[in-house]
Amino acid sequence: xxxxxxxxxxxxxxxxxxxxxxxxxxxxxxxxxxxxxxxxxxxxxxxxxxxxxxxxxxxxxxxxxxxxxxxxxxxxxxxxxxxxxxxxxxxxxxxxxxxxxxxxxxxxxxxxxxxxxxxxxxxxxxxxxxxxxxxxxxxxxxxxxxxxxxxxxxxxxxxxxxxxxxxxxxxxxxxxxxxxxxxxxxxxxxxxxxxxxxxxxxxxxxxxxxxx
Amino acid sequence: xxxxxxxxxxxxxxxxxxxxxxxxxxxxxxxxxxxxxxxxxxxxxxxxxxxxxxxxxxxxxxxxxxxxxxxxxxxxxxxxxxxxxxxxxxxxxxxxxxxxxxxxxxxxxxxxxxxxxxxxxxxxxxxxxxxxxxxxxxxxxxxxxxxxxxxxxxxxxxxxxxxxxxxxxxxxxxxxxxxxxxxxxxxxxxxxxxxxxxxxxxxxxxxxxxxx
Numbered sequence: 136x137x138x139x140x141x142x143x144x145x146x147x148x149x150x151x152x153x154x155x156x157x158x159x160x161x162x163x164x165x166x167x168x169x170x171x172x173x174x175x176x177x178x179x180x181x182x183x184x185x186x187x188x189x190x191x192x193x194x195x196x197x198x199x200x201x202x203x204x205x206x207x208x209x210x211x212x213x214x215x216x217x218x219x220x221x222x223x224x225x226x227x228x229x230x231x232x233x234x235x236x237x238x239x240x241x242x243x244x245x246x247x248x249x250x251x252x253x254x255x256x257x258x259x260x261x262x263x264x265x266x267x268x269x270x271x272x273x274x275x276x277x278x279x280x281x282x283x284x285x286x287x288x289x290x291x292x293x294x295x296x297x298x299x300x301x302x303x304x305x306x307x308x309x310x311x312x313x314x315x316x317x318x319x320x321x322x323x324x325x326x327x328x329x330x331x332x333x334x335x336x337x338x339x340x341x342x343x344x345x346x347x
Numbered sequence: 348x349x350x351x352x353x354x355x356x357x358x359x360x361x362x363x364x365x366x367x368x369x370x371x372x373x374x375x376x377x378x379x380x381x382x383x384x385x386x387x388x389x390x391x392x393x394x395x396x397x398x399x400x401x402x403x404x405x406x407x408x409x410x411x412x413x414x415x416x417x418x419x420x421x422x423x424x425x426x427x428x429x430x431x432x433x434x435x436x437x438x439x440x441x442x443x444x445x446x447x448x449x450x451x452x453x454x455x456x457x458x459x460x461x462x463x464x465x466x467x468x469x470x471x472x473x474x475x476x477x478x479x480x481x482x483x484x485x486x487x488x489x490x491x492x493x494x495x496x497x498x499x500x501x502x503x504x505x506x507x508x509x510x511x512x513x514x515x516x517x518x519x520x521x522x523x524x525x526x527x528x529x530x531x532x533x534x535x536x537x538x539x540x541x542x543x544x545x546x547x548x549x550x551x552x553x554x555x556x557x558x559x
Contacts, residue, residue, distance in 0.1 A: 170471055172385030250470060257529045258462060258470040259382055272533045299550060306530075307523065307546045310539050314526030317469045318518075321484045327522050334519045338511060339550055 155193040158183050162204040167252040170259050171201055171267075201256075202270045208252045209274030216281045227289035228342050231282070235312075235332040239325050242316060247323045254313045279305045286340065295340045308335055367405040370395050374416040379464040382471050383413055383479075413468075414482045420464045421486030428493045439501035440554050443494070447524075447544040451537050454528060459535045466525045491517045498552065507552045520547055 161182045165174050176197050180187050194200040219234045220227075242250070257271050283305035289295045297304070311331045318327035336342065373394045377386050388409050392399050406412040431446045432439075454462065469483050495517035501507045509516070523543045530539035548554065 170382060170384065172382065173471075254526075254529060255470045257533050258467045259385075268533060268535070275530070275533060299546070303542055303546065306539060306542050310526035310530050310543050311519065311523040312526065313529055314466075314522035314524065317466060317525055318487070318522050321469050321480060321487060323480070327518060330515055330518050331522050334511070334515065334551070339546070 154183075154185065154189065158185075158190065158193060158200070159204055159207045162200060163208050163252065166201065166204055167208075167249045167255060170255050171197075172259055176200075198264055198266065202266055205252070205256065205267070205270040205274060209270075209277060212274070213277050213281070216278060220281055220285045226294055227285045227292070228294050228336065228340065231285055231289075231340075232332070232336065235328070238312075239328045239332070242319050242328065243325055247320050247325075250320050251313060251316050254316055257313075275309060279309055282308055289340065289342075293343065295342050297340055299339070304339065307339070311335060366395075366397065366401065370397075370402065370405060370412070371416055371419045374412060375420050375464065378413065378416055379420075379461045379467060382467055383409075384471060410476055410478065414478055417464070417468065417479070417482040417486060421482075421489065424486070425489050425493070428490060432493050432497045438506055439497045439504070440506050440548065440552065443497055443501075443552075444544070444548065447540070450524075451540045451544075454531050454540065455537055459532045459537075462532050463525060463528050466528055469525075487521060491521055494520055501552065501554075505555065507554055509552055511551070516551065519551070523547060 158179065162179055165178060165182065176187065176190065179200075180190050183190075190200075194203065215237070216234065219237060220230050222230055222233070225233060253271055253274050256267065279302075283301045286295070286301040286304050290297070290301065312328075315327040315331040319325060370391065374391055377390060377394065388399065388402065391412075392402050395402075402412075406415065427449070428446065431449060432442050434442055434445070437445060465483055465486055468479065491514075495513045498507070498513040498516050502509070502513065524540075527539040527543040531537055
């Protein structure tokens with residue numbers, strides 16, 4: 136497999152980065168495309184051009200390595216959410232739309248092949264360790280908290296008029312978004328993401344400017 | 348892996364079924380739990396207690412076999428949808444709720460381990476053949492058509508007042524539902540499915556009895 140180390144990896148990359156971080160970056164790309172079970176450790180070390188012994192200097196094994204990859208992806212995506220959802224030059228709903236646009240672009244730029252690492256590994260859950268489930272759940276909880284806070288801010292300033300609980304709305308959003316990433320891969324189209332974005336904002340959040 | 352051949356397999360099973368169907372049933376269970384790439388052909392034939400040669404009598408190879416498994420799962424689920432969504436003793440919205448309740452039970456009875464074969468294989472898409480994508484997409488399109496028709500019927504009889512296009516609503520529903528199955532696995536809880544069900548029906552479809 137050609138390992139094209141870009142987003143979500145590039146942000147974490149610089150010339151002084153450690154070999155450990157390079158391995159995590161490579162793991163992020165390969166696991167996102169192929170999942171955990173079907174990726175061999177050999178594939179990782181060959182892509183990284185290091186001897187296998189070096190891998191064990193940094194990680195206890197493949198499971199330990201994958202959990203670090205999940206945490207790294209979670210942190211990368213968390214920083215992205217923080218940057219977009221805390222942008223005070225935009226209203227909360229404009230920030231939500233900006234996030235969806237950027238995430239949609241992220242799916243399109245890899246020709247609908249990669250999807251979301253959390254979604255991909257989550258689907259493998261039945262055959263994975265309990266440690267994976269906890270790590271994946273931690274990531275999704277952090278993402279939910281951030282969307283929930285943004286929806287809550289929109290409520291506070293009267294940008295939306297919805298009475299439904301912000302936590303419920305955020306949980307609903309992430310189910311719909313992860314499912315739409317899957318459907319985008321199947322359809323090879325951004326349409327499912329657009330539908331989720333539009334219906335969620337216009338029909339569920341109902342910004343006041345649209346209602347009036 | 349212990350192969351527990353039950354729903355979605357039981358319906359297709361009977362004593363007179365062919366070896367071919369038995370292999371498909373076993374494949375359905377194992378692929379749903381472990382995905383395609385990490386399942387070996389040896390695992391399938393060992394579970395089926397047949398020599399490998401017999402496998403090749405029925406299928407050209409693992410890819411060909413997996414596509415038959417996808418079709419079988421699609422047909423099984425399609426019949427389930429038909430049975431529930433065409434039940435004329437219930438209103439269209441009651442049928443939608445009945446489907447969601449039954450599907451939620453299906454996820455719970457396997458302790459949130461199995462999820463949805465279509466979602467699981469869809470996540471592996473990047474590393475799978477184009478033939479898989481088409482087969483998975485055919486299944487999801489059939490499911491969408493059925494939910495769309497049910498929503499359309501609810502509109503026609505005035506059970507819901509929503510103006511949004513039924514096709515868009517159905518597409519939205521399946522994204523949200525597939526994502527909720529994933530989140531249910533991560534959380535080991537039916538809560539994500541309940542949230543999607545309630546928000547979709549009460550907030551998006553808005554049955555007239557709730558609005559008034």
